[in-house]
Structures are given as C-alpha cells and as structure tokens.
Amino acid sequence: MAEEKKAIGPLTKRVFINLIDSYSSECIGKFLSTRVVGASLDEAEGEGEEEEEEEEDEGTFQIVGTVATKTEKQRSSFSLDEYYALNREELLQRLMECDVIVYNISENAEQLDEASWAISALHSEMSNFAGPKIFILVSTVMTWALTKPVDPDDLEIPFTEDDYRRRRPHPNFKEHISVEKLVLKMGKTKKSKLSTYIVAAGLQYGMGENIFHYFFKASWLGEVSRIPIFGSGNNVIPTIHVNDLAGVIQNIIDHKPKTHYLLAVDDSKNTFEDIVKMISSALGPGKTEKVPKEEAFLTKDFTQADIDALSLHLRAEAVFLKNSFNLHWACESGMVVNIDRVVEEYRQIRQLLPIRICILGPPAVGKTTVAKKICKHYKLHHVTVKEAIAERIAQLEEIAGMDSEESEAYDTSGARELLESLKENMSQNGGRLDDRFVFQIMRDKLNSKPCRNQGFVLDGFPKTYEQAKELFYGEEEEPEETRPKIPQFDPKITPEYVFALDATDEFLKDRVQNLPESVVEGTNYTQDRFLRRMAVFRDRNAQEETVLDYFDELEIHPEHIDVTDGEDIEYTNVTKKIIRAVGKAKNYGPSAEEREEEERRNAEERMKLLAAEREERERKEVEEAANRAAQLEEWSKNLREVKSQEHEMLEVQSIPLRNYLMKNVMPTLTEALVECCKVKPDDPVDFLAEYLFRNCAHEG
Structure with a gap:
C-alpha cells in the first residue's frame, strides 16, 4: 500500500464510493475525479485552477467503488477500479486500501445493511490502518420528515444542523436514522484513526435527473397537455444539485470539520408545485394539473421511496456549509431559479438533442412521403406551411373563445386581433397569407417546445434564398468582420441537415399521370397546375441565388438524392439514404x-x-x-x-x-x-x- 501511494503521489487520496454506476454515486465520483486534494482550503481556488490542471494527476482523488451491474464495456472513465459482487472479506480488503470511504444510502435502501457492516468492520480494524481514514455517510433529509417544528407558532423557521438530535424520520426511513447513529457512534472512539460524518442530503437534481426525471421526460416528450402534480403540491421540498452535494463531500475531506452532522440543501424554499410548474414551463407544455396523490402509485417511474420523498414538507437551512466551507455552488438558489442550466444538463447528459431536417425538391418528387417516414423513424414533427397556418388559427380561435377564468394566462384580446388580421388578409388574397404572417407563424412553430425538444422535418419550405434568409434570421447581430459572407441565422431553428430530392421532368410527369384520379382531384397535381408549379420551381433554381446556396453559405451543405425508381412507391431507398446520413436518433427511443x-x-x-x-x-x-x-x-x-x-x-x-x-x-x-x-x-x-x-x- 505504501508503495502504491508513493507511486500515485503524496497528496493523492484514494476514495471508495459504493455503487458508482448509480445516479448519485456516479455524479459524486465524476465530480471528485476532476478535483485536486485540498483545493477547497484555498479561497483563491479559481485563480490557480489552470496551474493545478497542468499537473499530471498530482494531488487528485482516485475513485474506486462497487458496481451493481457487470457489463462487457470498459470501466467508467472517472474510476480507477470497479468491483462487482465482492464478498465481505474482499470488500473489507478494498476498504482498507482507501483513505476515504463514501457510503451513499440516499437513493438505495438495499445498501443500509452493507453500510452498517462497513463502518463496524472498519472500526474493528482501526489498529491495522496504515493512516487515518474518513467515513462519510450520504443520507437523506427524509430522516427529518416528522421532526416537530422549532417554534410551533412560526412554522417557517427552518431546521439547522444544531437540531439534528431532535430529528424524527419518516416511517419508511427508520433504518436510515439507525445507520446514521451507528456511524456517528463509531467515529467517536478514536478520531485520529477514523473520522465519521453524516451528510443529510436534500432531494438531488441535475446532471440528467433521477427523482424528478418523470417530470422532465413527460415535459420533453410532449405527449400530455398538462404535467401532473401529485397531491396539493404545497409542500416545501429541500433540494440540492448533485454536484453541490459532491462539493460538500470534497470540503469534508479537505477541511475535516469538527461538526460531524451536516445538512446539504440549497437556499431554495420551493414547493413541489413550484418545481413541476417550472419544469413544464421550461421544457414542456407550460401547463400543470393537480391529481390525487394515489395516481403516483400507478406510475411505473416512481418507487415508494420516491413518492414519500416528493410528499416531504420540510424547511431546512445548511448554515454550516455557508459559514465554514469554501463551496463553489452550481445552483445555490435552487432548481427553479437555475432551470435553464438544469434543463441544458438534462439534454446533454441524456443526449436528448433535437434533429432538424429540411427536405426540398420539385413538385411531386415525394417530399411529403419521405418527410413523414423520417418523422416516424426519428419521432420528429412534420412541419408544412399549410398545417402550421391551420394550427395557428385553431390556437387563436381556442384562446379567443376562452372565458375569463381560463384566459388568465393568455392575451385573449391580442389573440382576437391577430386572428381577425389573419382572416382578413386571407380573404383579400384568395385564401393565402402575406409572407410577413407566414414567416412569423413558421418561426413560432419552429420555436415551439415540441420542435425545440425533439426536432422537425421542414417539408418543402423555404423555396427561395430570400425566404430562407427571412425565416431563419438571427436576432443578435455579429460583428461584420468575423463572418462577413455568412447570413445571420438562428441556430435553434435552422436545419442541421438539408436534402434535395432531384428528378427529371419526364419522371415527374409520368409519376403525376399515373396517380389515381381520386388522389389528383382537388390538388395541385392536375395537369395545368402541375406544369405551372414545375416551371416556377425550375425558374427559382436557375436564379443567381437559390435556397440551396443559402444553406451552402451557412456551411450546411445540402445532400442531393436522385429519385429514379418509379416502382419504389414507398421511397424506401431514399429514406434509407437520409437515415444513413443523419445517423442514430437522439431521443428516448420507443416507449x-x-x-x-x-x-x-x-x-x-x-x-x-x-x-x-x-x-x-x-x-x-x-x-x-x-x-x-x-x-x-x-x-x-x-x-x-x-x-x-x-x-x-x-x-x-x-x-x-x-x-x-x-x-x-x-x-x-x-x-x-x-x-x-x-x-x-x-x-x-x-x-x-x-x-x-x-x-x-x-x-x-
């Protein structure tokens, strides 16, 4: 062991974390693996960060731990060693090799027995320690769930670490408090050899989500019009960003404080309703509905422990963290205030990235058929000008027809005015809208939550360079000298992939002529209309600047796909080429x-x-x-x-x-x-x- 430590470096600490393939423990392990031992002792940590990163792993935390599932893949990038299905004797040997032991029981009650055994076994082996060890138990604020108020006359006074002896657990978390008491007791024998700490963590969020994942997923998928709030939603839930929890553990290791029981919660006093509403607003439909608490039991995403935690009503304040630790908070003010950061983490960690596609081509080439197939494959939203206008008018009519109670969240007068303007403009133009209305409606559609979350397939629009420039323009102007030849554009609504379906006039004419009469009737595929549309399309694409030139200037180079097989009515080959070019889906996959x-x-x-x-x-x-x-x-x-x-x-x-x-x-x-x-x-x-x-x- 001494030789190993010498090889790693005198300041390096070997940290054991149980179940490092679980949400909370994995985030803690990743966080610590990027930190330098003792860095939180220095108030100027940020100033010297670059110099510390340049050192080759000197003074870093080396992470090892158990895993619940053995996979064929290589171990996690942040871990030095991973252990699977160890017996107690082997596990004790691994614990003895470490300077810090972190047992996380905040999300897995099955680890309670092992945590109790681990602290007891280490306590009995203290005489054989090569050096001092720190044992940190990551517990949960559910052990405070039934604690009597500090002041019965003022229920808003929060609990602090000083009240930990008064804590009373939720009935389903009595074993957690027993393990907490055991850990504190074992740490009092010989602190120079074995120091023990309890971290009572609030409900953890961030880095992809765990307990709140149901609400993020429901909002992102957009399959329900309102996100459910189970129960009244008035209960105050203490929370903490999982990286802030990891920062608390880092500070404990560096500072070795005299206080051995710590609350790890942020400054927020958000209710359950506040949290769900903000998730729905930032990622989903923006609407919520209160449903009976019992409905949570019908949801496969929640365990009994999750439902208990979401029903918690507790005001707590982490006084010690603020006064004694050098904690660089990720979300000190809580999830609601920092929802944009939390949502971005959620998207990136879970790789829920939108796919934006534009399919262009001459009339009757099969753009809509291909677009629908691509939408079905990737679970994207099919966007056409006609459907977007119809959808917008329907929305305005719905808002305009709301009564006073329903319309509180909407500008009903503005909706009525816009609806009248649209209908008047359409009546003056033979059922068509002016471009200024079309562009606004299409921008609103592409900026809608569903299109921003999953992505879209833009079918046959824009048709010209000027239309593309008007549709995708960016709000913020960039310095002219930096990108003089590139038009300003909004990357959040501009397609990443552009496919141009090409076919000869003879092929398209034959295709239209072979369409059934029932399909052609009432469409633009009648002989006169089709020939006019074909002539307009060829003329547009013979101009000096075409819509494809616009995408080329943005370095989004269109891919041309020839449509030559008249017997492939399902466009299987074209669809396969597009899927091959776009790659794998970036969503949850099938439910x-x-x-x-x-x-x-x-x-x-x-x-x-x-x-x-x-x-x-x-x-x-x-x-x-x-x-x-x-x-x-x-x-x-x-x-x-x-x-x-x-x-x-x-x-x-x-x-x-x-x-x-x-x-x-x-x-x-x-x-x-x-x-x-x-x-x-x-x-x-x-x-x-x-x-x-x-x-x-x-x-x-």
Whole structure:
C-alpha cells in the first residue's frame, strides 16, 4: 500500500464510493475525479485552477467503488477500479486500501445493511490502518420528515444542523436514522484513526435527473397537455444539485470539520408545485394539473421511496456549509431559479438533442412521403406551411373563445386581433397569407417546445434564398468582420441537415399521370397546375441565388438524392439514404408500450411465418404422398400388365404340350388306371409305370 501511494503521489487520496454506476454515486465520483486534494482550503481556488490542471494527476482523488451491474464495456472513465459482487472479506480488503470511504444510502435502501457492516468492520480494524481514514455517510433529509417544528407558532423557521438530535424520520426511513447513529457512534472512539460524518442530503437534481426525471421526460416528450402534480403540491421540498452535494463531500475531506452532522440543501424554499410548474414551463407544455396523490402509485417511474420523498414538507437551512466551507455552488438558489442550466444538463447528459431536417425538391418528387417516414423513424414533427397556418388559427380561435377564468394566462384580446388580421388578409388574397404572417407563424412553430425538444422535418419550405434568409434570421447581430459572407441565422431553428430530392421532368410527369384520379382531384397535381408549379420551381433554381446556396453559405451543405425508381412507391431507398446520413436518433427511443407493441407485431409475424412454413411443409408432404400413391398405382398397374402378358405367353406356349398329352398320353393313362382298378395290384404306382412303359413302347 505504501508503495502504491508513493507511486500515485503524496497528496493523492484514494476514495471508495459504493455503487458508482448509480445516479448519485456516479455524479459524486465524476465530480471528485476532476478535483485536486485540498483545493477547497484555498479561497483563491479559481485563480490557480489552470496551474493545478497542468499537473499530471498530482494531488487528485482516485475513485474506486462497487458496481451493481457487470457489463462487457470498459470501466467508467472517472474510476480507477470497479468491483462487482465482492464478498465481505474482499470488500473489507478494498476498504482498507482507501483513505476515504463514501457510503451513499440516499437513493438505495438495499445498501443500509452493507453500510452498517462497513463502518463496524472498519472500526474493528482501526489498529491495522496504515493512516487515518474518513467515513462519510450520504443520507437523506427524509430522516427529518416528522421532526416537530422549532417554534410551533412560526412554522417557517427552518431546521439547522444544531437540531439534528431532535430529528424524527419518516416511517419508511427508520433504518436510515439507525445507520446514521451507528456511524456517528463509531467515529467517536478514536478520531485520529477514523473520522465519521453524516451528510443529510436534500432531494438531488441535475446532471440528467433521477427523482424528478418523470417530470422532465413527460415535459420533453410532449405527449400530455398538462404535467401532473401529485397531491396539493404545497409542500416545501429541500433540494440540492448533485454536484453541490459532491462539493460538500470534497470540503469534508479537505477541511475535516469538527461538526460531524451536516445538512446539504440549497437556499431554495420551493414547493413541489413550484418545481413541476417550472419544469413544464421550461421544457414542456407550460401547463400543470393537480391529481390525487394515489395516481403516483400507478406510475411505473416512481418507487415508494420516491413518492414519500416528493410528499416531504420540510424547511431546512445548511448554515454550516455557508459559514465554514469554501463551496463553489452550481445552483445555490435552487432548481427553479437555475432551470435553464438544469434543463441544458438534462439534454446533454441524456443526449436528448433535437434533429432538424429540411427536405426540398420539385413538385411531386415525394417530399411529403419521405418527410413523414423520417418523422416516424426519428419521432420528429412534420412541419408544412399549410398545417402550421391551420394550427395557428385553431390556437387563436381556442384562446379567443376562452372565458375569463381560463384566459388568465393568455392575451385573449391580442389573440382576437391577430386572428381577425389573419382572416382578413386571407380573404383579400384568395385564401393565402402575406409572407410577413407566414414567416412569423413558421418561426413560432419552429420555436415551439415540441420542435425545440425533439426536432422537425421542414417539408418543402423555404423555396427561395430570400425566404430562407427571412425565416431563419438571427436576432443578435455579429460583428461584420468575423463572418462577413455568412447570413445571420438562428441556430435553434435552422436545419442541421438539408436534402434535395432531384428528378427529371419526364419522371415527374409520368409519376403525376399515373396517380389515381381520386388522389389528383382537388390538388395541385392536375395537369395545368402541375406544369405551372414545375416551371416556377425550375425558374427559382436557375436564379443567381437559390435556397440551396443559402444553406451552402451557412456551411450546411445540402445532400442531393436522385429519385429514379418509379416502382419504389414507398421511397424506401431514399429514406434509407437520409437515415444513413443523419445517423442514430437522439431521443428516448420507443416507449415501453411501443416496445411491447413492436414485440407483439414481431411475435405475430414470426407466428405467421411459422404457420406459413408449416402449411408449406404440410402441402409438400400431401403432394409427395399423392405422388408416391400415384407412382405406386402406376407400378401396380404395370406389374399386373406384365403378369397378364406372362400368363398369356405361357398359355400360348402350353398349347402344343397339351395337345400332345391329350393325344398320346391321356388315353393310355386312362386305360392304365382302369386296369389298375381291375387288377388291384399291391403296388399301384409300379403297376402304372410298368403299364405305361410297356404300352408306350409298343405304340412307339
């Protein structure tokens, strides 16, 4: 051990963390692996950060720990060693090799027994320690859930670390408080050898989310119009960003404070309702609804412990952290105030990045067919000018028709004015809208939460360079000298991928002519309209600046795909080329219900295939049996014919012999038998033989 420490460096600390493949422990491990031992002791940490990073791993935290699941992939990038399914003896050996032991029981109650054993085992081995050790138990504020108020007359007075002896746990967290008491007790024996600390953490958020993940996911998917709040939502929930929790642990290791019980919560006093509303507003539909608490039990995303935690009502203040630690907060003021940062972490960690695609091409080339297939594959939103306008008018009509109670969150008068302007403009232009309205509606659509979350496929628009410039323009002007040739654009609504479907006029004409009359009627595919639209398209793309030139200037180079196969009505080959160019989806993938449906369909297809194979096999067996029966019948028939012919031949061959016998043998034989009957010799056979020999010889 001494040699290992010497090799790593005198300031390096080996830190054990249990279940480093779980949400909270993984975030703590990642955070500590990037920090320098003792850095939190220096108030000027930020100023010397670059110099410390230049040192080759000197004075860093080396992270090791257990994992719940063994995978074939390499260990985590932040961990030095990972241990799977260790027995108690092996685990103790690993703990003895570490300077700091962090046991996280805040999110996994199954670790309570192991944490109790670990502190007891280390306590019994103190005499064998190579150096002092720190044991940190990351617990939860649920051990404070039923604590009586500091002042019954003022329920808003928060609890602090000084009140920890008065804490009373939630009924389902009594074992947690027992482990806390054991850890504190074991740390009082010989502090120079073994120091123990309890960190009662608020509900953790950030870095991809855990307990609040249901609300983030529901908002991001946009499949519900209102995000549920289980219960009244008036309960105050103490929270902490998971990186701030990791910072508390770093400070404990560096400072070794005299206070051994710490509250780890941020400054927020947000209610459950505040949190869900802000998540819905920042990421989802912006609407919430209160539902009975019992409905949370019907949601697969929540465990009993999660539901208990979301129902917690507790005001707590981490006084010690503020007064004694050099903690560089990520979200000191809480989730609601820092929602933009938290949402960005959520997107990046879970790789929920929007895919923005634009599909262009001449009329009747199949843009809409391909766009719908791409939307289905990637779970994107299909955006067309016509549908966006219809959707916007429907929204305005809905808002304009709201009563006073429903319309509090909306500008009903503004909605009515805009609706009247749109309808008036359309009536003056034969049902069409001026470009200024179209661009605004399309920008609003591309900036909507669904399109910003999952992404979109823009179908056949913009059509010209000027339209693209107007649609995607950026609000903030950049210095002219930095990017003089690039138009200003908004990267949040500008497509990342542009595909131009190309086809000859003859191919397109043949395709339109072969469309059924029921499809063509009432569309732009009638002969006159189609030819006009084709001429307009070719003229636009022959101009000096085209829509494809616009994307080229933004260095979003369009990919041209030739459509030449008239028999590929499903556009399978074109779709495959686009999917290959775009790559993998950047979303949650199929839901559990969709996976079950897909598995059901696959099972049905397999059953159909097996049934078809069985029918084919039975058909072949019947056919082979029939063939064998026919062959057998033919063989039997041939055999009978052969026997008949043989019989006839034998009959023909026997005629001369029969004639000879009837003429020469039968008369004499008859006479011999008559004489034999008369004489009755002792040996009739000998008599007959002698008679026949004598008479035949005489006749001969």
